[in-house]
Amino acid sequence: MSKSYTVAVVGATGAVGTQMIQMLELSTLPIKEVILLASKRSAGQTRTFRGEELTIQELVAESFSGVDLALFSAGGGISKQFAPEAVKHGAVVVDNTSFFRMDPTVPLVVPEVNAHALSAHQGIIANPNCSTIQMMVALEPIRQQVGLKRIIVSTYQAVSGAGARAIEELKIQAQSYLNEEPVDQWQTEILPSGGDKKHYPIAFNALPQIDVFTDNDYTYEEMKMVNETKKIMEDDTIQVVATCVRIPVVQGHSESVYIETDVPADVADIRQWLTNAPGVVLQDDPSQQLYPQAIFSADQTETFVGRIRKDLDVANGLHLWVVSDNLLKGAAANSVQIAEALHEMDLVRVP
């Protein structure tokens, strides 16, 4: 494995792209060269990678000539158009958008859970949705021991999942509130979903809509959690349902997760399994008021789990509180971990 890779980052100026560059800096992946790609508008800007100043180039099909690995996070439309181009040029694509996730020929991977699925890749690997990834990291160690029948999750999601402009909007609204400006005069242009018709305040509010609604009155975000869980865990029989809510947090998604396992499990055992699990940090001691908190998960790559307790009535029912930085394990860190797993499994090549 004396290979060394040319790695392209597509969407290098975005909230996730910025984190991808940082994650690559920290990565064990042998990197020969990093190429930063973005829209024409951002071309010419510079970013630093391991002390070297790199100029951002405009994304075109030819950008992928000589690229071994391309990490995409520039929206589904860009992935749809350019990921196949990258593959044609011989690059393996790790795509952070939802565009290819449910394509049966595309592995959908959380390395701690289903790295084995990478073996079947045909050039494109999809990175799951942020809210799905952290739930998978927390639940897989439990599922391996006692199975998993059912998940009911309510999320508390950070605005950074909606991009840099949403963060800015939250800050502007928070200042408006502190200035005692009436809420109907706040700037509200982005949330709950940039592409939807109406926009609502997020500062000092909770919005039970992430992404747009589907025909069954669930949102796309909710259905992503449902469908991606089944694909990643390779089990269509798991019952999954979600309520996805945006709250005024900048970084770090929190999740209130109820599960039913095949066999009842003791809390002490679950704590032990999670202590030993890859990518998990157990923070669970009510006597010390120790539990995961979004604000302290920021800039961490792990998934934090606490508030583990038995259901009060159902013997195989359990409740957990799961927190992770949505831009890192939820996006950039998971994408780079997929790239590292591809390298370790000698799969950085288009079949």
Next chain:
Amino acid sequence: MSKSYTVAVVGATGAVGTQMIQMLELSTLPIKEVILLASKRSAGQTRTFRGEELTIQELVAESFSGVDLALFSAGGGISKQFAPEAVKHGAVVVDNTSFFRMDPTVPLVVPEVNAHALSAHQGIIANPNCSTIQMMVALEPIRQQVGLKRIIVSTYQAVSGAGARAIEELKIQAQSYLNEEPVDQWQTEILPSGGDKKHYPIAFNALPQIDVFTDNDYTYEEMKMVNETKKIMEDDTIQVVATCVRIPVVQGHSESVYIETDVPADVADIRQWLTNAPGVVLQDDPSQQLYPQAIFSADQTETFVGRIRKDLDVANGLHLWVVSDNLLKGAAANSVQIAEALHEMDLVRVP
């Protein structure tokens, strides 16, 4: 019913007490006189009631002489000490603290659900916990039609539930964040629970602890929702479990509620039942992005319900999003509604 009452407000300067005075101003209750009581520290301050300036008096046992109705919201310790004194002096007490709620001789009342329980009062009536009340208002109309087996609720609770100082702390922390002060230098003295050992930031965070922890690793807030639901609905067989979370919202608790009914119900029917239900405002039209939002529930006395949808797997499973102003329907408005019901049922007397 040509009676007219002398009404005492105990804890008149607090977040809830302030709202109680406003709710009494708007009330249909025939009021002869209002007496405002608080600690020695607040005595001498004035408040306006229907254009009249009232001086706050120090709370002592003799304060209740000539009082017909006393609304308490000054902490459990004050209720423990002074509610029996009020009753001795002939006043009927509506207590907003948790102190008497699970006392089998004390009715625990949400007027829309179990006003009939008032008939058995022996001088003290308890107002349920804020997070319980709004859930009861939303679920009772459904339970009456198709029964109720099970509730799993995750809450998104406002800081005003922790009092005026918690609101101030949120604002100070929000400004600290906007000033880019490091989080370890923020003022954190109140939340998650004033009486607990450790305090954490709430601005741009989510805290999965409200009140202190009990021996079973649930918090008191969570166990209140469990035990109070069974008492109010007069059914110990209902399975209830809660995860209670504080989020950076000033007014308005939101709840992600999953229920299983005895008999499956159509969403269209549920919408109709809730449209006709007392105290409920249906806000449920995904095509118009219409759903309840905490920030718009502020200063409203109703409970707002939306995001109603069938579970994806369980035929009798349903999900709802329930929002209400925690200081109003969750506290002051419900207390005054209890007083109004007592008047209408001719029960404003100590038996």
